[in-house]
Amino acid sequence: MVDLSVDISGLKLKNPIMPASGTFSEDLAEVFDLDRLGAHVTKTITRGWRDGNPTPRVCEVNGSMLNSIGIPSKGVGAFIEKVVPFYAHYETPLVVSISGNTADEFATLCSEVSVPGVAAIEVNISCPNIEEDGKAFAIRPSSTHDVMRKLRAATDLPLWAKLTPNTGETSEVARAAEEGGADALVVANTILSMAIDINTRRPKLGNLMGGLSGPSLKPIALRMAYQCARATKIPVIGCGGISTVEDVIEYLIAGASAVQVGTATFIHPTIMLSLIDGLEDWLSNQGLSSVKDLIGSVIDGEQDESVVFMEAAP
Amino acid sequence: MDDVPSIKAFELPLSVKSNEPVNGEYRLLVLAAPHDILKRCRAGQFFHLLCPQAGGETPYLRRPMSIYGFYPEKGELHFLYKVTGAGTRALATLSLGDRLNVLGPLGEPFTIADDWQDLVLVARGVGLATLAPLALEANRLGRRLTAICSARHPDYLMSTDYFESLGADVITLTDAEGTSDLDNLEKVIEGLIAAGRADAFYTCGSNRMLRLLQTIGERHGIPGQIALEQQMACGIGMCHCCVRPFTRGNRQVHLRVCREGPVFDMMEAIAW
Ligand SMILES: Cc1cc2nc3c(=O)[nH]c(=O)nc-3n(C[C@H](O)[C@H](O)[C@H](O)COP(=O)(O)OP(=O)(O)OC[C@H]3O[C@@H](n4cnc5c(N)ncnc54)[C@H](O)[C@@H]3O)c2cc1C
Ligand SMILES: Cc1cc2nc3c(=O)[nH]c(=O)nc-3n(C[C@H](O)[C@H](O)[C@H](O)COP(=O)(O)O)c2cc1C
Ligand code: FES
Numbered sequence: 001m002v003d004l005s006v007d008i009s010g011l012k013l014k015n016p017i018m019p020a021s022g023t024f025s026e027d028l029a030e031v032f033d034l035d036r037l038g039a040h041v042t043k044t045i046t047r048g049w050r051d052g053n054p055t056p057r058v059c060e061v062n063g064s065m066l067n068s069i070g071i072p073s074k075g076v077g078a079f080i081e082k083v084v085p086f087y088a089h090y091e092t093p094l095v096v097s098i099s100g101n102t103a104d105e106f107a108t109l110c111s112e113v114s115v116p117g118v119a120a121i122e123v124n125i126s127c128p129n130i131e132e133d134g135k136a137f138a139i140r141p142s143s144t145h146d147v148m149r150k151l152r153a154a155t156d157l158p159l160w161a162k163l164t165p166n167t168g169e170t171s172e173v174a175r176a177a178e179e180g181g182a183d184a185l186v187v188a189n190t191i192l193s194m195a196i197d198i199n200t201r202r203p204k205l206g207n208l209m210g211g212l213s214g215p216s217l218k219p220i221a222l223r224m225a226y227q228c229a230r231a232t233k234i235p236v237i238g239c240g241g242i243s244t245v246e247d248v249i250e251y252l253i254a255g256a257s258a259v260q261v262g263t264a265t266f267i268h269p270t271i272m273l274s275l276i277d278g279l280e281d282w283l284s285n286q287g288l289s290s291v292k293d294l295i296g297s298v299i300d301g302e303q304d305e306s307v308v309f310m311e312a313a314p
Numbered sequence: 315m316d317d318v319p320s321i322k323a324f325e326l327p328l329s330v331k332s333n334e335p336v337n338g339e340y341r342l343l344v345l346a347a348p349h350d351i352l353k354r355c356r357a358g359q360f361f362h363l364l365c366p367q368a369g370g371e372t373p374y375l376r377r378p379m380s381i382y383g384f385y386p387e388k389g390e391l392h393f394l395y396k397v398t399g400a401g402t403r404a405l406a407t408l409s410l411g412d413r414l415n416v417l418g419p420l421g422e423p424f425t426i427a428d429d430w431q432d433l434v435l436v437a438r439g440v441g442l443a444t445l446a447p448l449a450l451e452a453n454r455l456g457r458r459l460t461a462i463c464s465a466r467h468p469d470y471l472m473s474t475d476y477f478e479s480l481g482a483d484v485i486t487l488t489d490a491e492g493t494s495d496l497d498n499l500e501k502v503i504e505g506l507i508a509a510g511r512a513d514a515f516y517t518c519g520s521n522r523m524l525r526l527l528q529t530i531g532e533r534h535g536i537p538g539q540i541a542l543e544q545q546m547a548c549g550i551g552m553c554h555c556c557v558r559p560f561t562r563g564n565r566q567v568h569l570r571v572c573r574e575g576p577v578f579d580m581m582e583a584i585a586w
Contacts, residue, residue, distance in 0.1 A: 022552075022553065023548070023552060023553065024552055025551055025552040026319070027550045027551035027552055027573060028550065028552060029318065029319040030319050030320070030321060030322040030323055030550070031321065031322075031323050031324070031325065031417075031550065032321065033321075043552075043554075051568060052554060052557070052568070055544065055545070055555070055557065055558075056545050056555075057545075057553075057554070057555040057557075058375070058545065058547045058553070058555040060373070060374040060375050062372075062374075063372055063374050064374065065374065065375060065547065067547070067553070067555065069553060069554050069555055072554050072557070072568070089317070089318045090318075214374070265548070265552070266375060266376070266547045266548040266549075266552075266553065267364065267374070267375070267376065268325060268364075268415075269323075269325050269417060269548075269550065270325050
């Protein structure tokens with residue numbers, strides 16, 4: 001038996017596969033048993049009610065997708081009343097994703113969702129920060145640090161900071177989140193992108209711009225996961241473009257302790273189950289007894305002649 | 315609080331029995347499907363199809379298609395589709411024995427209230443695909459049915475024989491014959507109402523027909539249901555990309571076409 005369990009700063013997960021925020025909901029329970037997953041991660045919620053962006057909200061681009069869903073939200077009250085009790089049916093830990101327009105609003109929401117039944121809070125700091133002229137908190141180390149400190153003071157639950165690829169300062173932002181009190185980093189959210197219909201000359205999304213997700217995002221998010229794992233001591237949860245077992249393994253080798261699967265669930269709703277089974281098979285075929293042996297095993301220092309390029313020899 | 319939800323939709327590969335053109339615009343895809351999936355299907359529901367890669371095109375997201383027919387006794391699931399873009403072009407390349415990954419059945423079906431004895435179906439083009447299984451259900455329940463089928467040209471009228479075989483009165487209207495305009499449609503429907511043949515309306519797709527049916531429905535207090543379309547990504551309620559606005563009471567709400575629909579109360583739908 002291969003041990004698939006991982007530890008995210010004290011939170012024990014039975015396997016390292018979980019959904020990405022916004023690409024998962026209670027509805028998936030009608031397709032498979034949600035207790036197979038390592039964790040449940042909800043769509044980002046806000047304090048008040050929000051409608052989300054105009055339609056069309058998604059389009060596809062070369063084997064990936066763009067979305068501008070926005071964050072439609074029924075508000076924190078409805079969430080605690082309806083959604084939290086639903087997940088109480090399962091043993092799998094519940095991770096609640098939250099977002100706020102200002103650091104104070106964010107912190108208030110953080111304490112409001114710190115209720116029994118919630119195992120960790122994922123903070124989506126990739127959304128526009130009203131006080132910073134609409135720039136996402138996680139674009140800059142300073143705003144990341146400030147908001148994380150306020151969030152840290154607002155809850156005793158584990159805090160996962162979800163970073164954005166729309167920054168040029170990945171390692172600095174990661175360190176700022178760690179210093180601000182994050183217990184883990186989720187790397188990463190979508191990349192700001194655009195697509196235009198050449199016949200109508202109109203942007204394909206109602207909101208004009210949106211986030212790129214799916215296979216095209218993977219090399220970028222993987223690079224970020226690697227950078228964040230090297231820059232900090234807290235666990236990294238890889239996210240971006242995962243659709244095969246090989247993708248999962250790559251993230252783990254790069255230093256991620258677990259992964260989130262997003263868009264791939266839209267293509268194959270049961271994909272997370274195949275990834276769990278596939279990971280177990282792969283580890284067992286490799287003679288590894290624990291997934292932990294794989295985490296951060298990337299060989300990125302001096303070349304070790306004994307392992308590298310053996311297969312390439314003629 | 316309910317118990318843990320039961321499994322209702324399935325992701326699985328089905329093999330193609332046939333995939334033939336019906337006329338210049340539409341094709342009929344017949345898949346071999348297991349009995350326990352077919353017995354869950356209801357009129358108005360849809361499947362989310364993972365279109366193959368074909369001719370250098372790589373449709374990425376799934377494509378929603380209404381169930382055109384489901385026959386547990388024959389083990390068949392039917393889709394009637396119009397080739398419009400990359401996904402449906404790829405569907406058109408499927409042939410006998412090929413496999414197609416489907417997800418479903420999904421969405422809320424049509425309902426037929428106990429006191430709706432005389433049903434009126436109003437459909438145009440590929441909308442017939444969505445309404446056809448409703449005719450079967452109406453027939454099973456012993457309701458009287460009038461199907462008003464509209465198309466650009468008489469050659470593009472589909473399913474009229476099918477509706478007739480289920481005992482429906484079929485009225486055809488075409489652009490080519492100059493009978494499909496809204497004024498004429500209104501006259502036809504008012505005629506049915508006068509004859510006591512309209513307890514409820516069923517329609518899908520067209521904005522103009524929705525407005526007309528809402529007006530007539532309001533005038534005579536006749537209820538109805540509409541199957542709506544919206545672009546989809548997940549098809550099961552997770553992504554919120556398929557929302558449309560509806561009127562509930564005096565409020566406007568956004569509902570997911572894949573989850574709260576695709577069948578909605580005709581009076582609540584907002585024309586676009
Ligand atoms: C519930 C439902 C049932 C449907 N039933 C049928 C049916 O029985 N027969 C049929 O021919 N068509 C049906 N459609 C429409 C069908 O899904 C689209 O024609 C198809 O997705 C177009 O894909 P494409 O790749 O060929 O075209 P493209 O133009 O390349 O499609 C690009 C994108 O737009 C989406 N899209 C385009 N048009 C529509 C549309 N009208 N509705 C929803 N999404 C769209 C596609 O899913 C895709 O993501 C239905 C749509 C819905 C929502
Ligand atoms: C339709 C859609 C909605 C999303 N909504 C959210 C959200 O509410 N909060 C969030 O933090 N990320 C959201 N994301 C981003 C995903 O969680 C994930 O970071 C991203 O899609 C990259 O992973 P993937 O390539 O596996 O999809 C959304 C993504 C998609 C496609
Ligand atoms: S298509 Fe995802 S919620 Fe409807």
